[in-house]
Amino acid sequence: MAASVLLRTSACWANRIVFRSSWGHSCRRFSSGWRKIQAASLTTATRLRPVHVLVGTGGGYVGYWQYGKYKNRELERQGIEVPPHVANELEVALYKSIPTRLLSRAWGRLNQVELPMWLRKPVYSLYIWTFGVNMKEAAVEDLQHYRNLSEFFRRKLKPQARPVCNSHCVISPSDGKILHFGRVKNCEVEQVKGVTYSLETFLGPQTWTVISKGEDDSGSFQDLLVTKDGNQLFHCIIYLAPGDYHCFHSPTDWRVAHRRHFPGSLMSVNPGVARWIKELFCHNERVVLSGEWVHGFFSLTAVGATNVGSIRIYCDRDLRTNSPRYCKGSYNDFSYISSTNKEGVCMRKGEHLGEFNLGSTIVLVFEAPKDFTFNLKAGQKIRFGEALGTM
Known part of the structure; x- marks a missing residue:
């Protein structure tokens, strides 16, 4: 009798030990998996820097905008007049926040940089090809004559190119x-x-002086x-x-x-x-x-x-x-x-x-x-x- 009780007690304790071991192993596996998920999330968040977010959202917006333009072009081809989409105040403010004045000053300084002789023809030829410039109208057709981009932009025309x-x-x-x-x-x-x-x-x-047609300026x-x-x-x-x-x-x-x-x-x-x-x-x-x-x-x-x-x-x-x-x-x-x-x-x-x-x-x-x-x-x-x- 005592041996039977002792045997059952030993079996019960063995089952408890096995259960606790299995439960502990499962908890450790869950904890390890959760830590991996947290680490992956942290790594992803670390990798998603502001520039990536801006590029992603900007690219999505450009794609959406281009799709809208494509739809409008299709409607115009069908003879349907498309009313213009006017930007709201927030869109205008966001656009104006771009430092275009600073960029323009930087571009102006870049234009003044004198290009070496060997680089002038490739640079100007690329610009001519991109924007369809007709150099046959220029007073000086030789691309190497223009020392910098500014001179090229402000090139003079032949007198007969634009009759008045x-x-x-x-x-x-x-x-x-x-x-x-x-x-x-x-x-x-x-x-x-x-x-x-x-x-x-x-x-x-x-406020400037113009010819007045009368003394009454209430109009x-x-x-x-x-x-x-x-x-x-x-x-x-x-x-x-x-x-x-x-x-x-x-x-x-x-x-x-x-x-x-x-x-x-x-x-x-x-x-x-x-x-x-x-x-x-x-x-x-x-x-x-x-x-x-x-x-x-x-x-x-x-x-x-x-x-x-x-x-x-x-x-x-x-x-x-x-x-x-x-x-x-x-x-x-x-x-x-x-x-x-x-x-x-x-x-x-x-x-x-x-x-x-x-x-x-x-x-x-x-x-x-x-x-x-x-x-x-x-x-x-x-x-x-x-x-x-x-x-």
Whole structure:
């Protein structure tokens, strides 16, 4: 009897020992597996640095954006008009947070670096191939003549390459693509179809001297610019691509009386961004030249863009653009009229006026009789010297 009890007790203890051993082994295996999972998670989190997250999310967004553009192109091919998608305030703020001014200054310094003779032809040939530059129009076709990228961008043309149309009153001041044109309505200007900006915000307060049609200045900003009864305001926007001729010229015979420089952002001004960001040209740095022509008010505005912080006006040595520091919303005025110069700067049609370091945008806003008509189509390519419109 005692032996039987002892045997059962021993078996029970043996079972307990086996169970505890098995349970302990299972716990150790679970603990080891859990530690491996934690270690793998920690390793993955360590490897996922901010740059990886940014690249991943950025790549996904670009892919989504490109898919949207593909869908829009398919709809346009079917003849269906696609309304522009305008960025919200957060999207604009995120875009403006990119240090485009710093990048543009760095690009400007890079452009000034003199290239060795053996490197000039390969570098310029790549640029010519990428952007479709026609070097047969250049005054100097030899690529080794241009010491740096800046000289290549600002190359002059052969005199016969751009004949100036004398039979029309307003010509294109530059090579480029017509983004939009027409009459100014309700103090709003369309940068592309369906996306507008405020004329007053773009040009700034009307403080320069113009011919007054009356003492009453209680009208709208648009009315203040129209100096003659029966006239209206017209506008035309020309986008200069990187491969275009980078200089701009006087679009008509006129007298430049005033310069206003708006420091600002340097966002891209290509047509896709112009469809996306409302008042794009009001955000960007720009130089407004205003004065008079035979029919009243006339203005030409050179708008800066990414990598185009440098805007040069040949008759204005004091102008400095893309400064490291500026006050948001500020502008600098300068009058070309003085006690010794009552006329300002008189420009002839086709005369050299200024230049960009890379492609950008020219905006014309001018007064003309109601029968003025544009000889243009939105989206068409145009060259300096060709007619914009006539009466």
